[in-house]
Amino acid sequence: MAYIDTIIAGFGGQGVMLIGNLLAYAGMHAGLNVTYIPVYGPEMRGGTSNCTVVLSDDEIGSPLIPCPKSLIIMNPPSLDKFQSQLEENGHLIVNSSLVDASKCDTKRFNVWTIDANAIADRLGNTRMANMVALGAFLKATGILTIEDASKALEFVISARYHNLIPANTVAIEAGFNEAVKL
Amino acid sequence: MANERLFIKGNEAISRGALAAGCKCFFGYPITPQNDIPEFFSEEMLKTGGDFVQAESEIAAANMLLGAGAAGIRAMSSSSSPGMSLKQEAISYMAGSRVPAVLVNIVRGGPGLGDIGPSQGDYYQSTRGGGHGDYRLFVLAPSTAQEAYDLTIKAFDVAFKYRTPVMIQGDAILGQMKEPIVPWIPETLNNYDVDTWCLHGTKGRKERLVKSLFLNDGELAAQNLSLQATYDSWTSEVMYEEFECADAELIIVAFGSIARITKSTIRTLRAKGHKVGLFRPITLYPFPNEALENLAKQGKKFLTIEHNLGQMVDDVRLAVRRHADSDFFGFLPGNLPSPIDCEEPILKALKA
Amino acid sequence: MEEKLVFTRPECVVDRATHYCPGCQHGVAHRLIGEVLDEMQLADKSILVSSIGCSVFLYNYLHIDAVEAPHGRAPAVATGVKRARPDNFVFTYQGDGDLASIGMAEIMHCANRGENLSVIFVNNTVYGMTGGQMAPTTLEGQKTTTSPRGRDVLHDGNAIRMAEIIAQLEGTSYSTRVALDTVLHIKQTKKAIKKAFTLQNEKKGFGFVEILATCPTNWKMSSLDANERIAKELIPYFPLGTYKDIEQGAK
Incomplete structure (x- = not known):
């Protein structure tokens, strides 16, 4: 059975909602059931932004996941907030450009680091750090391919930026290839 | 298209x-x-x-x-x-x-x-x-x-x-x-x-x-x-969904978002061998009285779960009243409901 | 002897005695609306939105389609009717409690949106149907069942002049105040109704006709005294005249 759920968390502006949508579209086009729900309610005031995505080949029950099977952590406060909720042996993908990876519990979790901001800078656009992190997530979980994600880009990037789709694909590939398992 | x-x-x-x-x-x-x-x-x-x-x-x-x-x-x-x-x-x-x-x-x-x-x-x-x-x-x-x-x-x-x-x-x-x-x-x-x-x-x-x-x-x-x-x-015009009810000892009655959240819990508990099912009214009025009563006639127990302090549970009790009663568990308005939080009340209702 | 018919009931007015009290002028206003609907051949495409108050039963006196609105909401209901059926002719008929108190938000925004419909507003300075309580248009010093010592403006505020207020809104095409106390005024009222209806018919927007009328029962006056009160007390506070006419420019 294919099933993964993930909470993607970071600062507002890091594009966590965008890669959440991207993951959901990619899963949908790969024939999976998907749900996506943005952070809602009082948590909106916490300075972090997050969304929850569920991918499954079975019917999806709860779209809200208190103990996720994976996390994509883009900034330090998100690690503090969500690491304790991650399921035992869950996938913890951490943006090591901003987050101190030594805080990750490698005994309990399957921890992957990715130098997302540095890689995005190297590729010419720091705003693509989210795509790099998503690539690392694909590597860690194996739930979908780079191609699945790449094909979904046109659905989440507004039409006037479609010229950036190839660059974003490169960012996803770089994340996939350069993710480091601790 | x-x-x-x-x-x-x-x-x-x-x-x-x-x-x-x-x-x-x-x-x-x-x-x-x-x-x-x-x-x-x-x-x-x-x-x-x-x-x-x-x-x-x-x-x-x-x-x-x-x-x-x-x-x-x-x-x-x-x-x-x-x-x-x-x-x-x-x-x-x-x-x-x-x-x-x-x-x-x-x-x-x-x-x-x-x-x-x-x-x-x-x-x-x-x-x-x-x-x-x-x-x-x-x-x-x-x-x-x-x-x-x-x-x-x-x-x-x-x-x-x-x-x-x-x-x-x-x-x-x-x-x-x-x-x-x-x-x-x-x-x-x-x-x-x-x-x-x-x-x-x-x-x-x-x-x-x-x-x-x-x-x-x-x-x-x-x-x-x-x-x-x-x-x-x-x-x-009554509409409802039954999920894993046939052999269930305990029926969870829930609607809307809470029904799908409890469905996750039911899957988890089923995997551990607990005989739990879900009854989800889709029409809240007309309420699916007959279908619920039929389940009650089979000797099943009931637990109503809602995101409030107990409202639909009144209708569940009325529907099953000749044969059974319903326990209640409520997620509080203001709190986000989660599939984990209703495990304990379900297990408790199963034992009762 | 040869018979010559010189006066008859308008075709769209129902042959039925009204439930109104002696000396009440709703019947006069109803007839004027009936005459204008007939003359403009609007009856068979009209939808009336009636309001709450004595005039709720207007639908019993006109052979036209009608819907009953909750208290004060006639302009909102009429908005829904007109948006759903823009080719029909839509008007409301409301009293002062209904329109100027509980329905103040609905009338203001209906006018402000410039809805292409007409509002007939009958102002008799009192809540009639419920037994003569103070209305938003009750004059200073006027005794009612809820202002038994006379309206105290320091305590209750002043009477509201709706025709002037409605005229201030950009969306309004026409706002006027008329009365039913004299033959001349009745003729002017008919002309005003016709003007508002014509504007709607020509898709020229929102028309508002405030009609000063009697309520002898709740004023506790004879019909004649009540009629005289219009000139003596109402018109000085509620001056007759057209406050906005997009075809003439604002006054």
Whole structure:
């Protein structure tokens, strides 16, 4: 059975909602059931932004996941907030450009680091750090391919930026290839 | 094109369902968490040649709905809990004067201003009518975006079939969550006997009157009997879902978003060998009494789980009263519900 | 002897005695509306939105389609009717309690949106149907069942002048105040109704006709005294005249 759920968390502006949508579209086009729900309610005031995505080949029950099977952590406060909720042996993908990876519990979790901001800078656009992190997530979980994600880009990037789709694909590939398992 | 999957919020699924159902007028007022709906119609309704009005209040929006419904046009209004309280006046008039209309309540926490998070605190308000007088609303409670789309199409059909206001009740989870849906367009839109009662100018026929005031001897009693007969006839429209009920010792009764959340818990507990099932009313009124009673006759136990302090549990108890009772567990309005939190109450109810 | 018919009931007015009290002028206003609907051949495309108050029963006196609105909400209901059926002729008929108190938000925003419909507003300075309570248009010093010592403006505020207020809104095409106390005024009232109806018919927008009328029962006056009160007390506070006419420019 294919099933993964993930909470993607970071600062507002890091594009966590965008890669959440991207993951959901990619899963949908790969024939999976998907749900996506943005952070809602009082948590909106916490300075972090997050969304929850569920991918499954079975019917999806709860779209809200208190103990996720994976996390994509883009900034330090998100690690503090969500690491304790991650399921035992869950996938913890951490943006090591901003987050101190030594805080990750490698005994309990399957921890992957990715130098997302540095890689995005190297590729010419720091705003693509989210795509790099998503690539690392694909590597860690194996739930979908780079191609699945790449094909979904046109659905989440507004039409006037479609010229950036190839660059974003490169960012996803770089994340996939350069993710480091601790 | 029509069968291409769309990845959209529940709020948008409701909006698109309404367009597919031939909705021609939308009247709204801003309130979180339903704003996607009026925002959608402010653009899309005009494209279809219909009309959109952002009213000065929920009171006015609901009364505009009354006007459009009396004119025999498919129309809708949406709001969230505090706004629905304001709409109750017009809803009572619509019920009393048999005006078809579709209302959406994306419920938030209460009472008062409450919060903007999900809740099921308006179950009583929706299923008991909500405004003054003896009337009921036909209440539909979708739990997925696809169902939100499908049931909105059904809502318009029911509204015109029975000349009644219909309520679609969701919450912030349903409204804000994105899911794939397969849109579809009904082959025919049936407005039933609309040509025999709607207002469009006499044009040679006798004048018509859409009203709820009945002062002559016996008139109001007759109107109430007629309404009651309509409500009684709705038993043929009952909708519900049974999940893993056949061999279940304990039946969880839950609706809307909470039903799908408890479904996750049930899967987890099933994997551990616990015989638990889910009964999900899809029509909250008419309530699926018969189906629940049948389960009770089989000796099953019941636990009602809601996102409130216990409202639907009254209806569950009434349905099973000759054979069983129902325990209750409530997620509190203001807290986000989670599948883990209801494990313990379920295990406790199983042992009881 | 040859018979010559010189006066008859308008075709769209129902042959039925009204329920109104002796000396009440709703019947006069109803007849004027009936005459104008007939003359403009609007009856068979009209949808009346009735309000709450004595005049709720207007629908019993006109052979036209009608819907009953909750108290004060007639302009919102009419908005819904007109948006749903823009080719029909839509008008409301409201009293002062209905329009200027509980329905203040609905009338203001209906006018402000410039809805292409007509509002007939009958101002008799009192809640009639419920038994003569103070209305938003009750004059200073006027005794009612809820201002038994006379309206105290320091305590209750002043009477509201609706025709002037409605004229201030950009969406309004026509706002006027007329009365029913003299033959001349009745003729002016008919002209005003016709003007408002014509504007709607020509898709020229929102027309508002405020009609000063009697309520002898709740004023506790004879019909004649009540009629005289219009000139003596009402018109000085509620001056007759057209406050806005998009075809003439604002006054």
